Every structure is written in structure tokens, then in C-alpha cells.
Amino acid sequence: MWKDALLQILIVFLPVFMFMVWYDKPDRTGYSHIFIGLCCGLAMLLNMSFTTVNPYGFSLDLRHVPLLIGSIYGGIPISLGLLVVYAAKRLGEIAFQWEYFVLIGFLAVYGTVLFTKKFDYGSRSRKGKLWFALYSCLFLGLLQAGSYFASAQGSMFDKLSAVTGAPLIFVSAFIVATLLCVHYIELTIERFQLKLQLRDMSLRYDREIHGLKDEVDRMERLSLVGQMAASITHEIRNPLAVIRGFIQLLNERSPAEQKTYFHIVLEELDRTNLIINDFLSLAQNRTAEKELFNLNDLLSDLLPLIWADANMRGQIIDLHTDASLEPILMNSKEIKQLVLNLSRNGMEAMNDKGALKIETTNLPDSVQLRVSDTGVGIPAEKLKLLFEPFYTTKTNGTGLGLVLCMSIVERHDGKIQVESTVGQGTTFIVSFSKQSASRDSRQAAEQAG
Secondary structure: HHHHHHHHHHHHHHHHHHHHHHHOOOHHHHHHHHHHHHHHHHHHHHHOOOOOOOOOOEEOOHHHHHHHHHHHHHHHOOOOHHHHHHHHHHHOOOOOOOOHHHHHHHHHHHHHHHHHHHOOOOOOOHHHHHHHHHHHHHHHHHHHHHHHHHHOOOOOOHHHOOOOOHHHHHHHHHHHHHHHHHHHHHHHHHHHHHHHHHHHHHHHHHHHHHHHHHHHHHHHHHHHHHHHHHHHHHHHHHHHHHHHHHHHHHHHEEEEEEEHHHHHHHHHHHHHHHHHHHHHHHOOOOOOOOOOEHHHHHHHHHHHHHHHHHHHHHEEEEEEOOOOOOEEEHHHHHHHHHHHHOOOOOOHHOOOOOOEEEEEEEOOOOOEEEOOOOOOOOOHHOOOOOOOOOOOOOOOHHHHHHHHHHHHHHHOEEEEEEEEEEEEEEEEEEEEEEHHHHHHHHHHHHHOO
16 A cells, blocks of 8 residues: 555656756746646546555545646646546546545536636745645545545444544645645746846846946047047147248248138148147047037038038038027037038038038927938948947048047037938937036036125
8 A cells, every 4th residue: 555655656746857857948938837737637647547445445546636736737728628537537437326426526616616716826926825735635635535434334433434544644645745746846937937037137247248348448449549649649730830830931931822822721730730639639538618609609600611511512501490499508619510520421421412401409408409411321230330439431531520529419418319211311419408508507607606
């Protein structure tokens, strides 16, 4: 008898062991309810096949353990399937007419209790699931004891003796086996969930590390720009100063009709010096003095220069300004450089029939500048590289124009975005925060006071 009981216990834990192996792979978890249902069905049939009857008249089998486990973790369809298999197998074992009524009562009561509790079983904690399994075990234990009592022969004392002793120990083993099965299945599920959480945390950590690495790389490139700028300051500014001095001397000694040419050369030298200054401002990230300006007024000042550049290219300028635009704190020289850079980028991206649209918009929390061209557009994979130092889509570009724009916008606590469609054009959107402007105004007033 005890060897048979040990064999049945091993069969009971077979679905649990198989589930632990199956559930270890993420791609299998979606079919775990089917897998455990099939394993429990097999274990139930094996237990029913190895049932033995001792001389006292009660059977030693743990068939109800896999039935209960499979019903709990298999879902409604699996539960119905297991009950059908159980009923079919049980009908072949019936020897007395009263056993039909016991089977019908079991199926009615067990099915009702299981399916009414099953709907919220998955949301229970492990403790709640163990209590539910315990209640089910007690019900099945009472049913088994009633079966022993009904099948026992002899007097009432003999019948009471049938449900005590060895049968009581067997029912206790049934309860313990069920609770252990639930416990180990829950441990397997929790271990897998922790494994998934650890994997997700690892992925997030890796993404953060890649993001930090990209930022470090960007800072290293900017540091290289700074080092180059410091070198350029000494290597170029001094020769330019000498050249400008000799050009001024030649201008004074040249005929009047040639003074115009010298004037152009001097202006270009001055513009080159300004470019170097901008390069230095990018590298040094210096703090520029700001005053309240209206972006519309600044655009009005720049419009003749932008128009002249567009006319030389055969292009047109479409300017739309919001009359309700509020003034913000800005460094006019830097913002002019920003507008000129964005405008020239747009014009260089278009053919001689292109149109450059410049517009301002007064938003509730910001002042917005949009510079749109009708050029060739920029592919999506290149958009994220536009503001990288030395990256350029132009044949003769330096890759520093948009970096300077980004630096200027950041010094004004603004944001710059790019929208582009290949074959249709590109739009640069610059937003200056009004809150930042109000904060700077208060700080300036406090310092003045």
C-alpha cells in the first residue's frame, strides 16, 4: 500500500516538474496553461490506473490533485476537459448504483465551486491561492471520506473506523501534496517574472548607459572644437590683422576708382573675423548679454540682407510675422546669426525657383520662429545627426553652422526642432520660452535694484 502511495505522490508532482522546465523559456509562457493541463490530465489518468484497494475497502489514489491543479492553472476549457476525462474514467470504475449519485453530486458541486472562484483566481496573491486550494482540498477530502463511509461494510462503528486511521492520513497527504504543488508552481511563475523584470531593468540600464555614452562622445567632440578654436585664434587672427593693416595702407595709396575693391576686401576680412568670434563663442559657450527685443523687429532689420542673398539665387522670401508677438530677452547679434544661418541653409538646399518662408508665432508659453524651405529634404536617418559637430550634408560645408545654432538656442533656454520630408522641404522650428524670459527679467531687475 505504501509503495503504491509513494508512486502516486511521484506522479502527482510530475506536472509540477515538467511545468518548471517548460516555463523557463519566455516563448513558451503563452501556452503554459495548455501544457500544464495536458500534464495534469496524464497524471490524473495514471493515478486512476494505479489505484489500489486495501482490505478495509478504501482506494488509495491522488487523482483529485492533478484535477484540481489543472483546473486552477489551465483555464475554463482545460477544466472542462479534465472533468470530462475524469467522469469518463470514473464511470468505468463504478460498481454500485449509489456511486452514480456520488459522481453526479461531485461534478455538480465541484464544478460550481471551481468555476465561480476561477474567474478571480489569477488576481489573487500566493497566500490567497493557497487558501483557495486548501478549501478545495477540504471539500474533496470530505467527499472522499463520505465515499469511504458509504462503501464500508458492517456496523456504524465499522463505517466510522473506515474514515479514520489510514484514510485520514491519506486525505492529509492529499492536502499537503496539493498545497506543495501550488507553492512550487507559484515559485516558478514568480521566478520567471523576476527574471523578466531583471532583463527589463538590464535593458533600461543599457539604454541609459548608451545614452550617457553618446552624450560623453558629444562632449568630447565639442571639447575638440574648443581646442581647435583656441589654436585657430592664435594661428589665424594675427595674420588677418597683418593683412588688414596692409590692405588699409594700400587703400590709402591706391587710386579712387580702386577704393571700392579694397573696401570689399576689408568687409570680407571683418566678416571672417566675425566667423572666428562665432567659432570661439561656440567653443567657449560664453554668456552673452541679453536685452528685451521683439523678434519681428530683428527680422525686419535682417530682411534686406536675406532678400539680397535670395535675389542672387533667383529665389523668393515669404515673411509672415505675428503682430501679437511679445518681446523676449535675447542677444540680438546671436539671434541674427541664428536667423542668417538657418536662412542660408534653407536657400542652399533649394534650386533657383525655391521659396523660403520665415514666420513668427506667439504661443501661450513661447515665441516661435519657423524657417521653411522647399528643397530636397533630409532623410530620417540623417536628421538626428544634423547637430553633430563636423557633420554636414553640403559639399563644401564645415559642419559647424547648425552646431552654432544649437549653441545659441541653448544659451537662450530655447529648443530647436527639425521637420523634413524628402522631396518636399525642411522646416527648422525654434522656440523661446516666455517663462525663461520672465525669470531673466526679474533677475536683471533685482540686480539693478
